[in-house]
Amino acid sequence: MNLFSNTTYTDRRAGLLRNLNTQNDSHGSSLILIMGNTESPMNYRDNIYRFRQDSNFRYYFGINLPNLHAVIDCASGETILFGNDYSMEDIIWVGEQESLTSLAEKVGIRDIRPLNDLHKYIKESDRKVLFTPPYRHDNIILLGSLLGESPLIVPSLVSEDLIKAIVAQRSIKTEEEIVQIEDAINITRSMHLTAMQSTAPDLYEYEVVGAIHQSLHASHAELSYPIIFSINGQTLHNHHHDNLMNSGNLALNDSGAENPFGYSGDITRTFPVNGKFNSQQKEIYELVLKMEKDCIASCSVGTPYRDMHILANRILLDGMKSLGLLKGSVEDMLMANVAGMFMPHGLGHMIGMDVHDMEDLGEQYVGYTEDIERSKVMGLKSLRLAKPLEAGFVITVEPGIYFIPQLIDKLKAEKQHNDFVNYDKLEAYKSFGGVRIEDDVHITNKGAKVLGEYIPKEVNEIEEIMS
Template sequence: MFSSQTYRKRRETLIQKMGRQGILLFLGNGEYPINFEDNTYPFRQDSSFLYYFGIQQPHLAAIIDLDENRTVIFGDEMSIDALVWMGRQETLQSKCEKSGVSETRSFGELAHYLAMAMTTQRKIHYLPPYQPANKILLGELLQLSIADFKPSSTLIQAVVSQREIKEEQEISEIEKALTVSTKMHLTAMRMAQPGVKEYEIAAAIQQIAAQENCALAYPSIVTVKGGILHNHFQGNTLKSGQLLLNDSGCETAMGYASDLTRTFPVDRTFTTEQRELYQVVLDAFEGAKNKLKAGVKFKEVHLHAALILSQGLIDFGLMKGNAADAVAAHAHTMFFQCGLGHMMGLDVHDMEDLGEQYVGYTPNEPKETQLFGLKSLRLGKALKSGHVLTVEPGIYFIPELIERWEAEKKYADFINYEKLNQYKGFGGIRIEDNFLIEEKGYRQLGPELIRTIAEIEAFRMD
């Protein structure tokens, strides 16, 4: 945990943003069975609960009562049965003291507290629940059907405005995660060779995270079929001539994440075509990161990367015409179907549970929900000093998309389908790093992980 002063200050700031009326309800996460009750998935606390209270323990809830100026954590100390099986652990009371909360009650009292508040028609603000059990619990507490939930937009916006600006101690935690993730990626590069299984590399990655007291921030993507954006199948055997895409990151014991991607040859060097297409993505990466600074809209950075990708693909012969016209028509989305990046912090896709319309966009400039490509851009609003985000351009060859669009003659003025059909099995290339936005630019976080063709080949040859 951070200092008790950290959590007090965060809650005080939230209270100032919310005013002095109503109750703020925070539900912690629970433990849930994999296949029987006592065999549970690894526990991960809700990130907003972590941010304001810092306690990594299941089956907790907290309220900040704005009317009565009090903060209460609801939870239970270990029963004698739990002590028999788990042994004596730090008490909940002790954890609450570290969080700067002096008032605790049993979890069973939460329903009564909220029922009394509802009898006097007090406003209860809550965030969108995402775990099924918490949806059921919230419905019972508020006497609502799940279909009638109305999470508080006021609370969501207040939480986002706080959590999106990272404190120095948060940056330090993110950089700890990046230090470990860099080791994970270098290990993957060292292991890759013909005959190795994808799952062997994925296992080594997970072992490094565990050895550093970290968990994976998300299921690792370790694949020779990089054209599948979120490919979690890891049963392929690496073969000469292929590229391996490794998208993997970890999170610290405090819950802060990293998110890195590198693509490199299974052989010790890139082929000529791999080299040229990799450089296209690298140029887009460099062009995008150099536009990062406070006040710049990330949507503009995304489109700038798309312009560089399009020009590179025109030069390579997979696209044709004018690059700016191609991007304006969205023809680049044949190769770049996703967004350039996303917020990162306590969640690898930071605060995504609160809604992209609040985290990545503004009411005046809402998210595009129809256009292919832009509808997958999680972040579009103007950047602020203190934002932490990813930059991850890529090009992806998706056979089904190629076949469908060619049959429709879609973007035929910009896409060279004759040549593109020769690349259906190429896979994909993605390069990703993590950045802190500053007033006049950016700071790349964590150790510098090799990314140029010369650096990767030199490492692979060593």
């Protein structure tokens, strides 16, 4: 099993208790319950999906196995791991497994108790139980039974102080985490180079997706999210791969690996199916590339990420004005949110063990503070990270420009943005698709650093790889 040293886990747990006391010093007698994930059946009990451990559980307790739960006693600082060793029946069917005692020792835990003792322990201790938002139904039901509450109200009983304490800690990546994230990005890089080299006219998208999977699994990695690979890049989360690719199409590949330590990469590249950008594609591509590079260069400690999203919008508006697709003052267009029509998603998000890091804890805790109000306009409303950047954050920077024919037709019919949009000229872009370029960036006191080995993104570099 891929584990950091036991001091990593004991230090993380001690840090969590310190953070929790900073939130609220009345938690001295509480219990922190962190639930691991169970196996998920696909179509009958023994036919299961790939097991994915809960990220909070893996962060604090390391063990990447199902059916484990852990309690940290805020008073004593001690951890109890609840779980069962394999029975002979288990060994017959799925083989031998390292003992829980041995695994627990590697993550600095000495107190291991049978899974069935969890109920009794919670009941008899009669102390306040702090837990994070459950997102799997089996854990919601288990929590209901542990707390003696209806599963329906369990999600409303989560501890905001615990959420804030975890977010504060997991947001700042340590050096050994950066090593793992870079490993995930380097595997992701091979997926992207493979995709560029296997794309050609008259192939189906799924044939390239198959090659991406091959490259991923050959590195003993798993997907950090379902692959987006499509000639319809204007559909933001397009998980269908059944189109025949034609010369003249752009292909958008947004895919990433989760490495054996459980850290994620999230990269997007867009390239021409026939290996050569036409002039229309090149103009829009170069504009998105400028948005990406300028935003990365402007990221620094203390800069609100919301400002970076607005910078991307400003470059988009200025560039599309130069191409004759927009008209009028860029400041007026910013005020009228014309950019949301062409980039309806946010500029980026935190990344770490989860591709959208810690979103199980609530996006508002990860990306916002109490005094940053969430926008309601297209684009900005989808910004997952708005708050000022801190040293140690790892974030994605992923601007895009999309021509969504249905949206263009709707806004045109409603005469929206008539003062700014040259709808006649846009007609020639309605089958363009979309361009997105995404890298994963480490914020340090020296500025922003793109993590991982370089993944080609200049026009000439992509054309060279595909030639």
